[in-house]
Amino acid sequence: MTERKVALVTGGGSGMGRATSLRLAGEGRAVAVLDINAAAARAVAEEIAAAGGTALAVAADISRREQVRAALAEIRGALGPVTILVNNAAIENFCPLGELDDETWDRLMAVNLKGFYIVTQEVLPDMEAATWGRVVNLSAIGAQTGAPDMALYTASKGGIIAMTRSLAVELGRKGITVNSVSPGFIDTPMARRAIDGDLFPVPYEQIVANYPIPRLGLPEEIAAACCFFASEDAGYVTAQVLGVNGGAAV
Ligand SMILES: NC(=O)c1ccc[n+]([C@@H]2O[C@H](COP(=O)([O-])OP(=O)(O)OC[C@H]3O[C@@H](n4cnc5c(N)ncnc54)[C@H](O)[C@@H]3O)[C@@H](O)[C@H]2O)c1
Structure with missing residues (x-):
């Protein structure tokens, strides 16, 4: 039987974060669904509770340390220490480099990289105490292949890959594994915003038609990979970057 451990999913209110929250809860974890969008987090927590699982919705902006601290105090009080962390929350940006402005750069990096650093650092004491x-x-696949008009976003995701590897090396002796799931083109609200906004150089059907598996990925397919890395079974797997991308990058 799966030992009940507490999981925190950032950006758990939408897309892959929602699918991962639902799957972790289905596997018997108590799940803290954290999102800047309080209503979205609440809806996912309610969905989990309705299915018989345990969940807590928490509203926080991951780029704000005081909000993350307050959220963790609430989670620890309600569910206990956090030993599974899925760093999923992020924002996207499509812009040619020449048109990027500093404000956009700073906000995206504050969420996608600094937010990742803040949440991981704040959760770490719980994992260290548990030695697990x-x-x-x-x-994101774009950090591995490059993507037009996405230099800023892919830079942040390249940072995630680099930090995954460094933290894996730093924390392995403490019983903590650190891995990355690198999604391809997944059918979520984030991807739909780009499709609806006509932000790709060619229609998306044309992009996916060239993949070995010629379709968009599903959030549930990302959730499955996240839950493998989060499982007891993955105790000897660390510092890995798993592409879940229909073969779009090898
Ligand atoms: N959809 C894709 O094709 C795709 C491809 C590669 C990588 N990714 C990555 O996968 C992850 C999930 O993406 P998705 O498509 O499910 O996105 P999404 O936009 O559907 O969901 C992201 C969630 O994060 C939340 N969020 C945003 N900023 C936040 C903040 N500052 N604090 C707390 N929560 C915040 C949003 O409110 C939203 O609920 C992201 O890291 C994204 O960069 C997505």
Whole structure:
């Protein structure tokens, strides 16, 4: 039987974060669904509770340390110490480099990289005390292949891959594994915003038609990979970057 451990999923109110929260709860974890969008987090927590699972919705902006601290105090009080962390929350940006402005750069990096650093650092004492922890970080295929108009976003995701590897090396002796799931083109609200906004150089159907598996990925397919890295079974797996991308990058 799965030992009941507490999981925190950032950006748990939408897309892959929602799917991962639901799956972790289905596996018997108590799940803290954290999102800047309080209503979205609440809806996912209610969905988990309705299915018989245990969940807590918490509203916080991961780029704000005081909000993350307050959220963790609430989670620890209600569910206990956090030993599974899925760093999933992020924002996207499509912009040619020449048109990028400093404000956009700073906000995206504050959420995608600094937010990742803040949440991981704040959760770490719980994992160290348990001498057991699982950190799963969502990167992106674009950080591995490059993507037009996405230099800023892919830079942040390249940072996630680099930090995954460094933290894995730093924390392995403490019983903590750190891995990354690198999604390809996944059918979530984030991807739909880009499709609806006509932000790709060619229609998305044309992009996915060239993949070995010629379709968009599903959030549930990312959740499955996240839950493997979060499992007891993955205790000897660390510092890895798993592409879940239909074969779009090898
Ligand atoms: N959808 C794709 O095709 C794709 C591809 C590669 C990588 N990714 C990555 O996968 C992860 C999940 O993406 P998704 O498509 O499910 O996105 P999404 O936009 O559907 O969901 C992201 C969630 O994060 C929350 N969030 C945003 N900023 C936040 C903040 N500052 N603090 C707390 N919560 C915040 C949002 O409110 C939202 O609920 C992200 O890291 C994304 O960069 C997505």
